[in-house]
Amino acid sequence: MHHFHYRNGRLHCEDVSLDDIADAVGTPVYVYSSATFRRHARVIGEAFEGMDCLIAYSVKANGNLGVLKTLAAEGCGADVVSGGELKRARAAGIPASKIVFSGVGKTREEIRLGLGEGIHQFNIESAAELSVLAEEAQALGRTAYVAVRVNPDVAAGGHPNISTGKAGDKFGVPWDDAEKAYDQIAATAGVEAVGVDVHIGSQIDQIAPMRAAFERVVSLIKRLREKGHSISRVDVGGGLGIPYRDTDSPPPPAEYANMIRDVTEGLGLQVILEPGRVIAGNAGVMVTEALYIKPAPERTFLIVDAGMNDLMRPALYQAHHEFMPLRERGASDETTTYDVVGPICESTDKFAAERTMPVMEQGDRIAIMSAGAYGAALSSQYNARPLVAEVLVNGDKFSVVRRRPSFDEMIALETTPDWLS
Numbered sequence: 001m002h003h004f005h006y007r008n009g010r011l012h013c014e015d016v017s018l019d020d021i022a023d024a025v026g027t028p029v030y031v032y033s034s035a036t037f038r039r040h041a042r043v044i045g046e047a048f049e050g051m052d053c054l055i056a057y058s059v060k061a062n063g064n065l066g067v068l069k070t071l072a073a074e075g076c077g078a079d080v081v082s083g084g085e086l087k088r089a090r091a092a093g094i095p096a097s098k099i100v101f102s103g104v105g106k107t108r109e110e111i112r113l114g115l116g117e118g119i120h121q122f123n124i125e126s127a128a129e130l131s132v133l134a135e136e137a138q139a140l141g142r143t144a145y146v147a148v149r150v151n152p153d154v155a156a157g158g159h160p161n162i163s164t165g166k167a168g169d170k171f172g173v174p175w176d177d178a179e180k181a182y183d184q185i186a187a188t189a190g191v192e193a194v195g196v197d198v199h200i201g202s203q204i205d206q207i208a209p210m211r212a213a214f215e216r217v218v219s220l221i222k223r224l225r226e227k228g229h230s231i232s233r234v235d236v237g238g239g240l241g242i243p244y245r246d247t248d249s250p251p252p253p254a255e256y257a258n259m260i261r262d263v264t265e266g267l268g269l270q271v272i273l274e275p276g277r278v279i280a281g282n283a284g285v286m287v288t289e290a291l292y293i294k295p296a297p298e299r300t301f302l303i304v305d306a307g308m309n310d311l312m313r314p315a316l317y318q319a320h321h322e323f324m325p326l327r328e329r330g331a332s333d334e335t336t337t338y339d340v341v342g343p344i345c346e347s348t349d350k351f352a353a354e355r356t357m358p359v360m361e362q363g364d365r366i367a368i369m370s371a372g373a374y375g376a377a378l379s380s381q382y383n384a385r386p387l388v389a390e391v392l393v394n395g396d397k398f399s400v401v402r403r404r405p406s407f408d409e410m411i412a413l414e415t416t417p418d419w420l421s
């Protein structure tokens with residue numbers, strides 16, 4: 001469900017025409033729907049109604065402050081994977097008591113930041129990290145509340161590059177070492193075990209692998225409790241998939257919630273969720289303009305003004321995104337087949353190959369759909385292109401929530417060594 005639709009022949013986000021935004025802000029530009037963000041947060045909240053549940057939105061999916069503030073107002077917490085994301089979440093008004101800190105390589109400085117803020121939970125991924133956390137907690141005279149991220153050895157995720165729960169993946173403490181990690185925590189000052197954490201991948205379109213992983217986690221929680229560890233939380237990570245194509249049918253949040261309700265039944269656990277994509281994915285599009293149409297042997301290239309630096313998912317994961325022209329076409333309008341490419345000097349700078357779509361003209365605009373998660377968040381200035389702008393829509397209003405930097409701003413961090421000046 002999202003709030004991008006045609007009205008009077010023009011694609012709108014809520015009550016705002018995307019053409020009006022593109023005219024005002026230029027292209028490429030990301031456009032986010034507040035209503036869609038809010039709706040997704042509410043649907044997930046309602047699915048878990050009656051359970052003790054913390055929705056810790058995964059900031060890495062889309063960490064724009066406008067987005068974070070929108071979700072904070074819905075009562076969401078945050079899952080952060082860096083000190084920068086922790087600062088973003090706090091700057092957006094998300095209380096530290098709703099923040100969990102994940103990630104396989106937290107630096108000492110980042111750990112100190114989390115301790116100083118007094119966050120809800122550190123998700124620990126190795127014995128070595130645990131030692132550093134304990135040292136820093138002792139030095140600050142604080143207690144760090146810890147969940148060990150375990151690797152349940154379950155394959156999942158929409159692409160090998162986004163599977164994180166197999167034995168060979170870098171993530172999580174190996175399954176057979178998990179209990180030892182809790183013994184280490186019990187024997188160490190400054191750290192207190194409160195939960196078990198798992199996150200097996202992203203864009204997961206089946207319930208079964210998640211259920212398998214969570215059942216393993218629950219069996220571990222029961223064993224840990226028998227050994228005297230007081231485990232009161234389970235962090236089930238993120239990973240729920242979204243429909244990128246009309247034919248995709250990922251499990252709805254209610255089915256996911258019912259599975260978790262079932263698996264954790266009677267254990268009195270706080271359930272921590274770390275949804276990213278399922279909240280942000282369909283809440284954003286990227287609007288781009290056709291620069292040139294270039295016929296070539298065997299194919300025609302539609303060259304647009306957005307590049308892989310602005311939306312990396314197709315180049316990184318062979319991801320599929322639907323396109324919607326901003327000007328609505330009729331069912332009888334002519335279609336053709338394009339390779340949709342950007343201006344970047346890389347052959348992977350391609351948003352789609354042999355895509356059947358309406359005939360386009362120079363200057364026509366399209367929305368690249370489902371770009372709200374891992375879109376702007378992964379953007380770069382490659383090819384000395386300014387960072388893509390971001391706009392947040394709310395009803396009939398829109399606001400530029402990240403403007404494009406000027407050229408001077410782009411080079412402001414660079415200095416000329418004295419032997420060159």
Ligand SMILES: *Cc1c(COP(=O)(O)O)cnc(C)c1O
Pocket residue numbers: 058060061079081102103199201202203237238239240274275276277278373
């Ligand atoms: C990326 C990530 C998430 C969010 O994953 P989605 O597939 O976007 O829901 C949650 N938890 C951790 C630890 C992650 O790395």
